[in-house]
Amino acid sequence: MELKVLTLNIWRYFEWDKRKEKVIKFLKEQDADIVFLQETAYDERLKNKWENQVHELNCELNYKDFCFFKMAKMKKWHKESIDWVMYYGLGILSKYPIKCKEVVFLPLVERDRKFAFIHAILETPKGNLDIINVHLENTDKGSKQHLKYVLKWCKKKKIKPIIAGDFNMQITSNIIGLADKEYFISYKLKPYVSFMPTEFSNNKEPVTLDYIIASKDRFKIKHVECIDASPSDHKPIIALIEIKNK
Numbered sequence: 001m002e003l004k005v006l007t008l009n010i011w012r013y014f015e016w017d018k019r020k021e022k023v024i025k026f027l028k029e030q031d032a033d034i035v036f037l038q039e040t041a042y043d044e045r046l047k048n049k050w051e052n053q054v055h056e057l058n059c060e061l062n063y064k065d066f067c068f069f070k071m072a073k074m075k076k077w078h079k080e081s082i083d084w085v086m087y088y089g090l091g092i093l094s095k096y097p098i099k100c101k102e103v104v105f106l107p108l109v110e111r112d113r114k115f116a117f118i119h120a121i122l123e124t125p126k127g128n129l130d131i132i133n134v135h136l137e138n139t140d141k142g143s144k145q146h147l148k149y150v151l152k153w154c155k156k157k158k159i160k161p162i163i164a165g166d167f168n169m170q171i172t173s174n175i176i177g178l179a180d181k182e183y184f185i186s187y188k189l190k191p192y193v194s195f196m197p198t199e200f201s202n203n204k205e206p207v208t209l210d211y212i213i214a215s216k217d218r219f220k221i222k223h224v225e226c227i228d229a230s231p232s233d234h235k236p237i238i239a240l241i242e243i244k245n246k
Contacts, residue, residue: 001126002222003241006032007133007164007210009234012041012074012088013053022231024060027093030238034122035063035093036133038166038234042070044085054091063093069103071135072114089116090133090165096122106149109142117150117165119157126243129218130154130161138168147178160215162241166234170207183213184221186239192226194235212239219243 010023027035040053050056054068070087077086092098101120117134132154136146147167154161163183169175172187179185186192187208194210214221223240230236 001124001243003034003162003243004030004032004238005034005036005162005164005212005241006030006236006238007036007038007166007212008230008236009038009135009166009210009232010040010053011232011234012039013043019231024057026229026231026236027057027061030236032238033095034131034162036131036164037091037093038133038135039088040068040091041074042068042085042087042089052089052091054093058093061093063095065094065096065098067092067098067101067118067120069101069116069118071103071105071116090118090135092118092120092131092133094120094122096124096129099123099128104153106136106146109137109145110139111137111142113137115142115146119159119161124243129243130159132161132163132165134163134165134167136166136168140169140171140174143167143169144171144174144178147175151178151182160218162212162214162219164212164237166209167211168209169211170209172208175211175213179213182217183215184219186212186221186224186237189221190224190226192224192235192237194226194237195233196230196235210234210237212237212241214239214241217244
């Protein structure tokens with residue numbers, strides 16, 4: 001059995017009136033089995049229409065199951081202070097039922113801002129699968145410490161997951177050094193650049209921030225692609241992943 005896995009930092013509601021239909025069209029075309037979304041948003045002004053941005057997307061995409069967790073409260077929008085409640089967070093779209101889900105907040109390292117990951121268990125014909133959607137701190141030290149934390153957490157829980165998302169890890173040797181022994185790493189299979197700077201970006205040079213890694217005991221990544229035509233400031237990463245027999 002193969003899974004098509006896609007990860008995309010969706011860039012909250014930034015220019016959403018221009019991007020929403022492009023995002024929906026792209027995700028429909030890709031038809032991934034599991035979609036990992038970072039920087040998805042909750043905006044209280046839209047609560048009568050949608051529970052959150054993941055729910056909003058799924059009203060068009062019709063995935064069997066989805067989840068969303070708030071991560072950090074937003075105090076500004078387009079550099080201006082706001083007087084309404086808005087959060088950005090993490091979301092998952094899945095063709096398989098989500099048996100259970102939880103959000104785990106990561107310890108502060110260099111930024112005084114909340115970062116987190118979602119752990120979810122999916123029910124599939126090949127049994128239950130553990131998946132983890134990450135958004136790690138956007139500093140070199142912070143992303144490295146956070147990945148160490150996630151990998152240690154997985155060992156403690158005795159799970160062998162697919163981990164995907166915005167690792168914020170531009171030093172690719174860090175992820176290879178930490179995960180290569182036990183995980184297939186998308187970048188190692190096929191190097192790519194996943195973030196192109198915009199006028200609003202802190203990064204001024206193209207970098208790699210987004211990855212898909214999968215436990216070598218449970219999975220095999222067979223193909224990796226970084227899509228150039230992106231509906232966000234991050235490029236989507238797609239992987240075809242074989243599920244091994246237990």
